[in-house]
Amino acid sequence: MSSDAQENPQVKFGEANKQLEAGYYQKAIHLYRELETNKQWSGPLFLNMGISYQRLDSLGKAKFYFLKATTFEATEAQAQQALEYIDGQFSHQSVALPKLPWDVATDWLRRKFGARALLAWGIILLNMGVLLFISHWFLRRWSSYVRIVGISITALALLIIASGFYTQYIASRYSRAVMVTQQAPVLEKPKEGSSLISQSFEGYTFTVDHRKSQSQSNWSYVRMSNGLYGWIPNSDILIL
Numbered sequence: 001m002s003s004d005a006q007e008n009p010q011v012k013f014g015e016a017n018k019q020l021e022a023g024y025y026q027k028a029i030h031l032y033r034e035l036e037t038n039k040q041w042s043g044p045l046f047l048n049m050g051i052s053y054q055r056l057d058s059l060g061k062a063k064f065y066f067l068k069a070t071t072f073e074a075t076e077a078q079a080q081q082a083l084e085y086i087d088g089q090f091s092h093q094s095v096a097l098p099k100l101p102w103d104v105a106t107d108w109l110r111r112k113f114g115a116r117a118l119l120a121w122g123i124i125l126l127n128m129g130v131l132l133f134i135s136h137w138f139l140r141r142w143s144s145y146v147r148i149v150g151i152s153i154t155a156l157a158l159l160i161i162a163s164g165f166y167t168q169y170i171a172s173r174y175s176r177a178v179m180v181t182q183q184a185p186v187l188e189k190p191k192e193g194s195s196l197i198s199q200s201f202e203g204y205t206f207t208v209d210h211r212k213s214q215s216q217s218n219w220s221y222v223r224m225s226n227g228l229y230g231w232i233p234n235s236d237i238l239i240l
């Protein structure tokens with residue numbers, strides 16, 4: 001490979017795509033992984049990594065990268081279609097409980113706006129509300145109307161700020177993870193031989209609690225899609 005392909009991300013990505021098209025999936029993944037390690041992240045990169053792992057029948061890793069590709073607008077639709085196909089290929093299917101309403105709302109706010117944007121808009125509206133409330137003392141004719149509007153905007157701003165802080169807290173404490181090995185136990189305690197909570201299989205998804213997981217370097221405390229909690233070795237999962 002030329003030195004340009006090694007140094008230029010676009011050239012390297014193009015070379016990786018050629019390897020993928022030619023059926024050299026391991027070589028393609030090696031190049032894609034270099035781009036990933038160097039944080040040259042993009043929807044097409046993760047989508048093609050998912051395709052490469054799918055062709056190698058490594059469905060857990062394929063699902064992981066397709067999920068990452070859904071976070072980019074350019075590849076969201078393609079990745080969702082790929083996920084639907086992949087989920088139908090796993091030999092074991094997990095039972096998934098429906099998300100609670102506030103979890104659905106938090107996920108939507110995080111995807112559409114992000115915690116920083118919510119906090120910024122909340123602070124702007126808070127300043128507007130306070131200014132309107134103060135100005136009602138100087139506007140005799142419209143005093144009551146301006147006061148009500150000021151209080152309403154202030155209340156809305158505080159709600160948005162609270163949502164921003166909560167969204168930030170959830171995003172920093174919890175992450176989604178995908179099982180990438182064929183089979184692994186979810187245990188009551190982070191040690192081999194502990195009581196079995198449940199058996200997990202390739203393609204299962206988990207919610208990782210980073211705060212609880214900090215106490216163990218090689219284990220993650222997870223919530224399974226069926227609502228059960230337990231510990232799983234980090235070597236069996238990839239965290240989004």
